[in-house]
Amino acid sequence: MSAVPVNIWIILASALVTYLTRCGGYLLLSRFRRIPPRVDAALNAVPAAVLATLVAPAAVFNGTAEALTLAACLVIGLRIPMMAMFAIGWALIVALRASGI
Amino acid sequence: MPLSDNEIRPRSELRRGVRDSLPIVAAAAPFGLLFGALAVDNGLSVGEAVLMSATVYAGASQMVGIELFGSEVAPWLIVFSVFAVNFRHVLYSAALGRKMGLIPGWRKAVAFFFLIDPQFAAAEARSEKGHPLTMAWFMGMALPIYLFWILEAWLGALFGSLIANPEIYGLDFLLAIYFLGLVLGFRGRANWLPVVLAASVGSVGAYFFVGSPWHVSLGALAGIAVAVVMPVRPEPESGEAENIPV
Numbered sequence: 400m401s402a403v404p405v406n407i408w409i410i411l412a413s414a415l416v417t418y419l420t421r422c423g424g425y426l427l428l429s430r431f432r433r434i435p436p437r438v439d440a441a442l443n444a445v446p447a448a449v450l451a452t453l454v455a456p457a458a459v460f461n462g463t464a465e466a467l468t469l470a471a472c473l474v475i476g477l478r479i480p481m482m483a484m485f486a487i488g489w490a491l492i493v494a495l496r497a498s499g500i
Numbered sequence: 501m502p503l504s505d506n507e508i509r510p511r512s513e514l515r516r517g518v519r520d521s522l523p524i525v526a527a528a529a530p531f532g533l534l535f536g537a538l539a540v541d542n543g544l545s546v547g548e549a550v551l552m553s554a555t556v557y558a559g560a561s562q563m564v565g566i567e568l569f570g571s572e573v574a575p576w577l578i579v580f581s582v583f584a585v586n587f588r589h590v591l592y593s594a595a596l597g598r599k600m601g602l603i604p605g606w607r608k609a610v611a612f613f614f615l616i617d618p619q620f621a622a623a624e625a626r627s628e629k630g631h632p633l634t635m636a637w638f639m640g641m642a643l644p645i646y647l648f649w650i651l652e653a654w655l656g657a658l659f660g661s662l663i664a665n666p667e668i669y670g671l672d673f674l675l676a677i678y679f680l681g682l683v684l685g686f687r688g689r690a691n692w693l694p695v696v697l698a699a700s701v702g703s704v705g706a707y708f709f710v711g712s713p714w715h716v717s718l719g720a721l722a723g724i725a726v727a728v729v730m731p732v733r734p735e736p737e738s739g740e741a742e743n744i745p746v
Contacts, residue, residue, distance in 0.1 A: 406548050409575050413565055413582040414555035420586045422612040424594030434598070436732045441724045442595040444695045446624055447686040448723025449588050450617075450679045451696045452703035452716045457676035459704050465673060472680050481681035482523060488677035492670035 464495035510636040517640020520626075524618045524641075525648050527678050531559050532649045534672075535566070536656020542566045546657040553653035557646065558616060559675075561585035587717050591724075592620040599627045603635045611635065614642035621682045691730045699723030 428434070434442070458469040468491045476484040532553065539549035544566060556562055561582045568578045592615055600608055619642055627633055686692060703719025710718065 405575060406544060406569070407551070409565075409569070409578050410548060410552045410555060412575075412579045413552070413561070414557075416579060416583040417556050417558050417561065417586045417589070418613060420583065420589035421593055421615045422609060424590040424592065425597030425600075425608075425612065426593075427590075428594045428597060437728050440690065440727045440730065440732055442591075443689055444691060444724050444727030445591040445595050445720070446621055447683055447689065447692055448695050448699040448720040448727075449591065449716065450621070450683045450686075451699035451723060452719030453617075453679045454676055454683060455700035455703050455719070456707040456712075456715055457673070460707060461673075465676070468673070469676065469680055472677055473684070476681055476684045477687075481685060484681055485523075485527075485674075485677055488680075489670055489674060492673045492677070493668075496667065496670065 462500070464492060464498075464500045467495060467500070468492045508632065508634055510634070513634045513636035514640040517637040517642075518644055520622055520637075521641045521644040524622075524645050527674055528559065528618075528645060528649060529652055530669075530672075530674060531563075532652025533656035535559065535562050536653040536658070538563065539566045539569075539653070540657045542569045544569060544657075546654065549657040550650060550653050554650045556582065557613070557649065558582075558586050558589075559649075584714065585716065588720060589615060591720065592617075596620060596623055596627075596633075599623070600633050602632050603638065607635050611638050611642070614638070614646060616645070617679075618682075619645070621685075625685065691727050694726050694730065695723040698726040 431438075454469065458466050468488055471491055472484055472488040475487060535553065536546075536549050539552065539562075540546065544552070549566075552562055552565070556565070564585050565578055565582050568581060593612055596615070597608075600611065603611055619638075622641060623633055623638065626637065631637075683696060689695075699719045699722055702722025703715040706718035707715035
């Protein structure tokens, strides 16, 4: 056991707790037979809520170029398909950063 | 249109899954490479970087992990930080598990290993369009992303210096744009606007007052709390499909 470096143990323990989070929610919920409406409403809100937390701070705590890019993507993303918005957003962030904003 | 079970052909499901993986493979590539490069920078060996990508398989938490490897932080605290960043997956498996009825027991246990953010979003979107979730589609999408992720950790660790300046190419910002697109894709859902606003304000506040990575769990809780207290309407499965391409 002492032959295995501590880094390996940290990585394997991290992998284990990560896997537990990935099946834990299912194991907890499968104990209920029917899902109450408010639990259902909560679960339906999960993806948009989680994903929004990955976007909003990126818009607020970076520079002007990043905030402008996300604002523009928000506006055009309501009108055009996502991959087109993604490509335009990529071009925008490169251009705005290059312009020194 | 929903397909009945006997119309599901594993081969076309698999192909469809592989096709759905392509934008994610492209979007994740810079992060996979960056992870490998930073891991070696923070004192991991090439083998350890690859092992981490292959076993943890969760980009943001891997980045947090190697940042702590570089400092003199207690091992349990590194593991706990990875757990905190990944805690959102509990919500994913809770939400998605009930839509995985076609996937039997032990295969479900395998599928959960691959339940990363984009895989979850794509599976939700696919199920929302009326397609039952099959193991063929799920693994068709998961395996290319996973294999490229491992390959990128290896390449990034070997050639870390090649992407010394990811900011110039905007690579560090691609995931934010990608996640924004996913948020917009869910706008057909009940209470979408109040949920997104609450989660956004909550995450910005938590980021400022508590710090990363807690803004993810706390912000999401704010959004989910709003959904719980909103009046429950008998949702007449609105015809507006979510427009998620993944």
